[in-house]
Amino acid sequence: MNTQNQSNTRLLLPEFEYVKPKTKTEALQLLDQYRDKDTRILAGGTDLITKMKTGALSASRLIHVRDIKELSGARQIDSALHIGAVTTLADLERLPEVKSVYSALYEALRSMAAPAVRNMATIGGNLCNGSPAADTAPALMVLGTVCTLSSLTGERRMKLSEFFVAPGRTALLPGEMLTELAVEGVRPGSGSCFLKIGRVSADIAKVNIAVYLERDGDRITDCRLAAGSVGPTPLLLDSVASLLKGSRISQQMLSEAGRMVEDAISPITDARSTQEYRKAISCILAEEAIKAAWVRSGGEVPR
Amino acid sequence: MMEGYAIELTVNGRRVCAEVRADETLLEFLRTQLRIIDAKLGCGKGDCGTCTVLLDGRPVKSCIVLAASADGKDVKTLSGMQEEPLIKALQESFVTHGAVQCGFCTPGMILTAASYLREHENPSRDDIRRALSGNLCRCTGYKKIVDATEAVAKRNT
Numbered sequence: 421m422n423t424q425n426q427s428n429t430r431l432l433l434p435e436f437e438y439v440k441p442k443t444k445t446e447a448l449q450l451l452d453q454y455r456d457k458d459t460r461i462l463a464g465g466t467d468l469i470t471k472m473k474t475g476a477l478s479a480s481r482l483i484h485v486r487d488i489k490e491l492s493g494a495r496q497i498d499s500a501l502h503i504g505a506v507t508t509l510a511d512l513e514r515l516p517e518v519k520s521v522y523s524a525l526y527e528a529l530r531s532m533a534a535p536a537v538r539n540m541a542t543i544g545g546n547l548c549n550g551s552p553a554a555d556t557a558p559a560l561m562v563l564g565t566v567c568t569l570s571s572l573t574g575e576r577r578m579k580l581s582e583f584f585v586a587p588g589r590t591a592l593l594p595g596e597m598l599t600e601l602a603v604e605g606v607r608p609g610s611g612s613c614f615l616k617i618g619r620v621s622a623d624i625a626k627v628n629i630a631v632y633l634e635r636d637g638d639r640i641t642d643c644r645l646a647a648g649s650v651g652p653t654p655l656l657l658d659s660v661a662s663l664l665k666g667s668r669i670s671q672q673m674l675s676e677a678g679r680m681v682e683d684a685i686s687p688i689t690d691a692r693s694t695q696e697y698r699k700a701i702s703c704i705l706a707e708e709a710i711k712a713a714w715v716r717s718g719g720e721v722p723r
Numbered sequence: 724m725m726e727g728y729a730i731e732l733t734v735n736g737r738r739v740c741a742e743v744r745a746d747e748t749l750l751e752f753l754r755t756q757l758r759i760i761d762a763k764l765g766c767g768k769g770d771c772g773t774c775t776v777l778l779d780g781r782p783v784k785s786c787i788v789l790a791a792s793a794d795g796k797d798v799k800t801l802s803g804m805q806e807e808p809l810i811k812a813l814q815e816s817f818v819t820h821g822a823v824q825c826g827f828c829t830p831g832m833i834l835t836a837a838s839y840l841r842e843h844e845n846p847s848r849d850d851i852r853r854a855l856s857g858n859l860c861r862c863t864g865y866k867k868i869v870d871a872t873e874a875v876a877k878r879n880t
């Protein structure tokens with residue numbers, strides 16, 4: 421056998437054990453059993469395996485959950501769309517209701533990676549990674565998403581905005597996994613939008629912004645904004661939302677909202693962009709996103 | 724504690740039973756155990772697309788898929804799809820448009836283009852560029868690759 425060829429394609433991975441539970445209960449049992457060890461959940465692996473290969477992360481055991489059927493797929497329960505944590509980005513993007521109802525989520529999915537990566541990557545993996553740049557995070561936050569964290573002893577639910585704790589850290593406790601996301605139904609007369617700036621298309625965001633708003637005539641009656649890559653976690657921009665709530669849309673209003681975004685965020689300079697650029701571009705993205713959501717809600721282009 | 728994992732899968736239409744290491748990628752398994760070498764190792768971390776294969780019919784980057792996780796699945800590489808008219812058309816078009824230079828990116832490029840064209844009618848050049856955005860080419864500058872793919876898309880519709 422050609423050994424050169426072999427070393428050519430070998431992983432730079434340390435040794436680990438691989439386990440593949442068949443059901444959610446089995447997965448939770450394994451998580452519970454190994455909670456004190458260096459055990460990690462493997463979903464699509466697009467973050468985890470890449471990080472393990474580059475040495476950024478290590479694990480002694482991987483619990484593969486990507487093929488657990490009860491954790492995959494989406495269904496409508498009452499007005500909310502319930503999405504299993506291991507649903508792939510590609511499968512979500514193909515759902516007619518995501519495209520027609522949840523514009524911000526659809527645009528976030530479309531902006532991510534290449535199709536081959538989206539075929540592997542899961543929505544749960546994107547969130548559990550805890551990256552401030554995770555593209556689905558701001559979109560799901562403004563659409564009003566509640567996540568379900570499950571362990572052998574039970575379940576707890578929290579708003580997605582409370583799920584992110586620090587860079588690379590989420591509210592998940594040892595023995596817990598993310599199992600489901602419930603996205604609120606949108607109101608008639610509402611609109612949403614996601615915008616992102618990367619170095620090239622389908623790249624990790626320098627800045628991403630999502631907006632959801634409800635309209636009555638020429639007024640914004642309710643509104644949520646969130647931004648990513650501009651702070652330690654994806655941020656809900658409540659101060660900007662309160663400014664917009666109840667106000668009449670105008671170009672002046674949009675400019676003021678943009679300025680407020682700049683104050684509400686705390687970006688850093690890193691490999692992808694600078695603090696200054698992130699601040700400057702965030703204002704513009706916010707204005708554009710609010711405008712687009714407004715037009716989608718049926719409103720006229722503000723002057 | 725390194726033990727082997729027994730897997731059973733279909734590769735290019737053939738039933739395969741094998742033993743893999745936990746840390747063995749699908750790409751490594753295909754190349755070293757099965758000697759299927761049209762899928763290639765470029766970056767090894769999901770960026771370049773030279774390792775693209777179909778997993779249950781959908782393109783994935785096999786350098787970041789664990790072989791153990793392909794247990795029970797259907798894997799296809801370009802060399803197992805030579806008889807498909809769309810693949811043949813793309814291969815010919817790549818040749819006539821001069822879209823192949825060193826050829827390292829070509830299998831992944833053609834497989835990705837074929838998967839896209841199968842699901843999308845009448846794509847624009849921009850659509851094609853987006854579809855191929857996960858496949859890097861260090862030689863051609865992409866224009867001829869897009870030309871070659873566009874020509875096949877036009878003939879198909």
Ligand SMILES: Cc1cc2nc3c(=O)[nH]c(=O)nc-3n(C[C@H](O)[C@H](O)[C@H](O)COP(=O)(O)OP(=O)(O)OC[C@H]3O[C@@H](n4cnc5c(N)ncnc54)[C@H](O)[C@@H]3O)c2cc1C
Pocket residue numbers: 460461462463464465466467468469470505506509531532533534537540541542543544545546547548549553554555556592596597598599622623624625768769770
């Ligand atoms: C080439 C490339 C381009 C990319 N582009 C983008 C991009 O544009 N935007 C973007 O946001 N991301 C991007 N990513 C990052 C990545 O693809 C996404 O974050 C993806 O959604 C991760 O999902 P996964 O299923 O692959 O996660 P995995 O790699 O399997 O897991 C990620 C982390 O989450 C944990 N985890 C996974 N699922 C669960 C669960 N259910 N419960 C608890 N913990 C869990 C894992 O233990 C691990 O720590 C890119 C990655 C690559 C390789």
Ligand code: FES
Pocket residue numbers: 763764765766767768769770771772773774775784785786787
């Ligand atoms: S080798 Fe797999 S994406 Fe580059």
Ligand code: FES
Pocket residue numbers: 822823824825826827828829859860861862863
């Ligand atoms: S032809 Fe050489 S990398 Fe594409």
